[in-house]
Amino acid sequence: MQPAGPPAYPRRMHDGAWVGRSVSRREGSDKVSGKLAYIDDLSRPGMLHGVTVRSPVARARIRGISFGPGVPWDEIVVVGPKDLPGPNVVKLIDVDQPLLADGEVRHCDEPILLLAHADRAVAERARAAVILDLEPLPAVFDLDAALRGDVIVWGSDNLFREYRVHNGDVDAGMADPDVVILEGVYDTGAQEQMYIEPQGMIAEVDAHGVTVRGSLQCPYYVHSALVALFELPADRVRVIQAATGGGFGGKEEYPSIIAAHAAVLARKAGRPVKIIYDRVEDVMATTKRHPSRTRVRTAVRKDGTMVALDIDFVIDGGAYLTLSPVVLSRGTIHAAGPYRWPNVRIHARAVATSHPPHGAFRGFGAPQSVFALERHLDRVASRLGLDPAELRRRNFLRQGDRTAVGQVVHEPVDLDAVLDRALEMSNWAEKRARFEVENRAGGPTRRGLGLAFFYHGAGFTGAGEVHLASVAHTEATADGRVKVLTASTEIGQGTNTIFTQIVADAVGLPLDRVDIAEPDTAAVPDSGPTVASRTTMVVGQLVRDAAAQLRTALVDAGLLAADADRDQTAAAFGPAVAAYVERHGSLRGQATYRPPDGIHWDEKKFHGDAYAAYAWAAYVAEVTVDLRTAEVRVDDFVAVQEAGRIVNPTMAAGQIEGGVAQGIGWAIYERIVWKDGRVRNPQMTNYIIPTAVDTPPIRVVFVPPFLGDAAPSKGIGELPMDGPAPAVLAAVAHATGTEPMAIPMLPEQLMIILEEHRHGDR
Amino acid sequence: MATAETAPNSSVAFVVNGAAVTVQGHPMSRLLDVLREDCKLFGTKEGCGEGECGACSVFVDGVLVNSCLVPLCQVQGSSIETIEGLSAHPRLRVLQDAFVRDGGAQCGICTPGMLMAAAALIRVRDDADEAEIRTALAGNLCRCTGYVRIVDAVVNACAELRALGGAT
Numbered sequence: 001m002q003p004a005g006p007p008a009y010p011r012r013m014h015d016g017a018w019v020g021r022s023v024s025r026r027e028g029s030d031k032v033s034g035k036l037a038y039i040d041d042l043s044r045p046g047m048l049h050g051v052t053v054r055s056p057v058a059r060a061r062i063r064g065i066s067f068g069p070g071v072p073w074d075e076i077v078v079v080g081p082k083d084l085p086g087p088n089v090v091k092l093i094d095v096d097q098p099l100l101a102d103g104e105v106r107h108c109d110e111p112i113l114l115l116a117h118a119d120r121a122v123a124e125r126a127r128a129a130v131i132l133d134l135e136p137l138p139a140v141f142d143l144d145a146a147l148r149g150d151v152i153v154w155g156s157d158n159l160f161r162e163y164r165v166h167n168g169d170v171d172a173g174m175a176d177p178d179v180v181i182l183e184g185v186y187d188t189g190a191q192e193q194m195y196i197e198p199q200g201m202i203a204e205v206d207a208h209g210v211t212v213r214g215s216l217q218c219p220y221y222v223h224s225a226l227v228a229l230f231e232l233p234a235d236r237v238r239v240i241q242a243a244t245g246g247g248f249g250g251k252e253e254y255p256s257i258i259a260a261h262a263a264v265l266a267r268k269a270g271r272p273v274k275i276i277y278d279r280v281e282d283v284m285a286t287t288k289r290h291p292s293r294t295r296v297r298t299a300v301r302k303d304g305t306m307v308a309l310d311i312d313f314v315i316d317g318g319a320y321l322t323l324s325p326v327v328l329s330r331g332t333i334h335a336a337g338p339y340r341w342p343n344v345r346i347h348a349r350a351v352a353t354s355h356p357p358h359g360a361f362r363g364f365g366a367p368q369s370v371f372a373l374e375r376h377l378d379r380v381a382s383r384l385g386l387d388p389a390e391l392r393r394r395n396f397l398r399q400g401d402r403t404a405v406g407q408v409v410h411e412p413v414d415l416d417a418v419l420d421r422a423l424e425m426s427n428w429a430e431k432r433a434r435f436e437v438e439n440r441a442g443g444p445t446r447r448g449l450g451l452a453f454f455y456h457g458a459g460f461t462g463a464g465e466v467h468l469a470s471v472a473h474t475e476a477t478a479d480g481r482v483k484v485l486t487a488s489t490e491i492g493q494g495t496n497t498i499f500t501q502i503v504a505d506a507v508g509l510p511l512d513r514v515d516i517a518e519p520d521t522a523a524v525p526d527s528g529p530t531v532a533s534r535t536t537m538v539v540g541q542l543v544r545d546a547a548a549q550l551r552t553a554l555v556d557a558g559l560l561a562a563d564a565d566r567d568q569t570a571a572a573f574g575p576a577v578a579a580y581v582e583r584h585g586s587l588r589g590q591a592t593y594r595p596p597d598g599i600h601w602d603e604k605k606f607h608g609d610a611y612a613a614y615a616w617a618a619y620v621a622e623v624t625v626d627l628r629t630a631e632v633r634v635d636d637f638v639a640v641q642e643a644g645r646i647v648n649p650t651m652a653a654g655q656i657e658g659g660v661a662q663g664i665g666w667a668i669y670e671r672i673v674w675k676d677g678r679v680r681n682p683q684m685t686n687y688i689i690p691t692a693v694d695t696p697p698i699r700v701v702f703v704p705p706f707l708g709d710a711a712p713s714k715g716i717g718e719l720p721m722d723g724p725a726p727a728v729l730a731a732v733a734h735a736t737g738t739e740p741m742a743i744p745m746l747p748e749q750l751m752i753i754l755e756e757h758r759h760g761d762r
Numbered sequence: 763m764a765t766a767e768t769a770p771n772s773s774v775a776f777v778v779n780g781a782a783v784t785v786q787g788h789p790m791s792r793l794l795d796v797l798r799e800d801c802k803l804f805g806t807k808e809g810c811g812e813g814e815c816g817a818c819s820v821f822v823d824g825v826l827v828n829s830c831l832v833p834l835c836q837v838q839g840s841s842i843e844t845i846e847g848l849s850a851h852p853r854l855r856v857l858q859d860a861f862v863r864d865g866g867a868q869c870g871i872c873t874p875g876m877l878m879a880a881a882a883l884i885r886v887r888d889d890a891d892e893a894e895i896r897t898a899l900a901g902n903l904c905r906c907t908g909y910v911r912i913v914d915a916v917v918n919a920c921a922e923l924r925a926l927g928g929a930t
Contacts, residue, residue: 025862028861028867029862032861032873033845033858034804034848034874037804038807041798195871195905196809196869196871196905243870244869246871246906279810492906650864650911654868657908658908683810683812683814685810691903692899693897693900
């Protein structure tokens with residue numbers, strides 16, 4: 001093993017032959033042939049099927065549990081809170097959430113009891129036969145009621161976390177005689193990740209320890225939760241990622257619960273246990289995007305100069321803390337947008353309610369606050385008689401400016417270039433003018449064009465990456481191959497292919513000489529969770545450094561010519577590694593995260609360098625609104641961004657396109673209907689995600705990196721979630737002359753807005 | 763409704779990917795479960811269990827169906843094709859290759875069903891335009907791609923097939 005140290009680069013840099021090319025997906029042929037095994041495609045000898053008994057009510061005291069007739073109870077493995085091997089908590093940021101409700105339930109569909117049987121149908125029948133004696137307690141679902149403390153459901157004040165940002169003098173800015181003041185309240189709803197593969201796990205427990213396989217994003221999160229629950233040394237708990245059918249954040253924290261449930265059943269049964277959620281259970285029980293309410297008040301001069309911004313940002317965290325403080329943090333940092341505000345005040349709160357805990361979902365709080373600000377700025381532009389693009393342009397952050405939390409923009413950003421490209425591709429000026437003329441002519445439909453401008457920070461927020469201290473390993477073998485060992489998971493976004501490209505370039509090898517280790521905590525180091533747009537940007541760099549060490553070691557040992565080109569390296573690499581291994585035993589590389597120079601975040605003051613890099617974007621939506629049905633159709637979508645160096649253009653565009661489709665869904669299709677804290681539409685039949693005919697052409701452009709061709713890559717996974725909703729609503733506003741302020745905006749909601757608008761006109 | 767454990771078994775014979783099989787099971791067992799559990803064909807996926815997502819799409823006697831909605835008793839004597847059988851058709855290999863090359867598969871869980879739906883279209887005609895392709899795929903949900911590259915893959919596969927000529 002080589003000592004961890006500063007990255008050692010080959011003395012001769014190679015042409016980036018693979019990075020920058022649209023290399024085909026590594027596991028592509030297994031995916032199109034149906035050969036790739038996902039968790040529900042796997043089984044173990046003697047395996048039982050586990051099911052979860054859940055609370056039908058939001059808040060109650062558990063008076064008793066009994067077992068109804070018609071079920072062979074002697075064949076059923078039953079696990080309650082008393083059967084756990086260790087503390088009854090889901091280890092995450094806090095330890096407030098139990099694995100199984102003990103004495104009291106705090107949200108609908110909270111797990112109460114676990115059952116397992118060899119026949120899944122029998123297990124299901126048993127689940128239905130469990131009789132829960134629940135004494136209802138007061139619950140709270142409304143943000144205002146929770147903030148007022150009408151019912152206290154968490155701590156002393158229902159407040160999970162509170163952040164304040166304060167720059168300049170907002171009150172003085174608001175009092176400026178030359179400004180126009182505008183206030184608005186913007187709401188966003190819960191959103192279901194709706195990965196097409198529901199969640200699932202298989203657990204095995206024996207004298208040595210615990211092994212789980214499953215659909216998950218973060219092997220070491222699950223590992224940490226199981227180590228705490230089983231009170232075992234780390235090396236006796238093993239977590240392996242199975243092929244995973246989409247995540248979007250939904251498989252960030254919840255898999256720890258399913259893994260623990262399967263494991264405690266397996267422990268009691270003495271046999272492997274599989275838990276697979278069906279769609280209804282998955283939608284009802286697992287996390288969703290935090291609903292939000294944002295009050296925005298601005299002072300902007302008549303020439304468009306932004307003077308003061310006052311934001312009150314509230315998100316509904318649900319019944320347990322889970323990841324809400326971090327979601328709130330990202331939402332708060334993104335709330336002021338990529339604009340120069342001399343005076344900013346942000347008050348941000350994550351509030352406890354009796355909803356099931358809301359959690360990670362692509363964008364992680366930023367889409368909510370970006371929606372509010374961008375929707376608001378459109379209204380400001382309208383008040384001032386300014387083009388919405390022009391208002392934004394006049395206030396863009398420039399190199400040397402500071403963001404609302406005090407981060408200096410060191411990059412030579414050229415946001416005009418990003419905006420101009422989007423305006424040009426969408427034919428902004430001509431179409432806006434033409435639609436306005438056509439819309440005045442009447443008829444049953446109206447058309448509109450709307451814009452959103454935004455940035456998205458990649459990697460963990462604040463000091464998060466420093467605390468993670470992620471590690472990547474590489475190993476060269478005598479057959480001339482390089483193996484990459486990380487905990488980064490392939491969930492469709494292209495991890496395996498991207499790492500292959502990066503490593504092939506760093507060592508100077510063909511792609512087919514690179515292997516990617518299965519994410520298995522028994523074999524791979526902790527390279528952090530696969531979240532926060534961090535895999536290519538953060539772990540990719542570690543992988544590159546760890547791979548480059550292999551080449552350097554061979555060159556330093558005199559086994560490989562320093563200037564060997566790709567063909568020469570391919571030929572010489574195997575024998576060189578064999579000779580090296582004979583001398584030294586092995587040839588391995590290791591890289592540990594070190595923050596870029598000069599990056600500092602002060603969590604107490606909530607101030608400083610919040611992210612190592614930001615991607616910048618301008619999105620334009622074109623819509624048709626049918627006034628008869630209040631249906632909105634997105635006809636065209638332009639997504640322009642600067643995201644540093646693009647490793648794989650096809651995959652990068654695929655990320656943007658998928659995010660845009662999810663953003664359009666959040667804006668106009670996807671509505672979670674709650675009744676007494678329970679999801680009433682937990683099916684694909686009544687929770688509508690966009691189909692191929694609902695989704696417009698999405699035209700994606702990555703502008704040349706601000707730092708030139710050798711620029712590092714920035715994260716892009718979450719970025720495309722921020723822009724579509726405000727752009728689509730801006731387009732609807734442009735088409736109809738209304739001011740929609742909330743999403744999701746389904747025809748039912750837009751019809752009311754259109755009706756009110758018509759009455760208002762009279 | 764009777765459950766699989768209590769109901770009488772029946773014997774149903776059909777052909778899967780060219781091979782004759784006989785399955786003992788409840789007549790109302792879902793074809794999806796029969797394919798996965800009895801035939802061990804795991805390429806057919808379950809995303810919703812109610813005919814919305816299309817991940818379980820297969821051909822029954824050449825017709826594209828959601829196998830989660832088809833009871834076992836209905837396939838007596840039928841010929842069923844699944845994703846595992848798709849690769850045997852050279853023209854459909856073109857479609858699979860296009861999905862890999864053009865980025866039509868991301869997480870891959872919708873991919874088998876999506877390919878079956880695309881194959882159903884391509885079998886009928888290889889000159890469909892983008893709107894027709896989108897309509898043909900509208901019964902198959904994908905959460906990763908925004909459909910752009912799936913549609914591209916089908917468009918490109920159609921062009922290749924036209925260039926190749928010949929029957930499906």
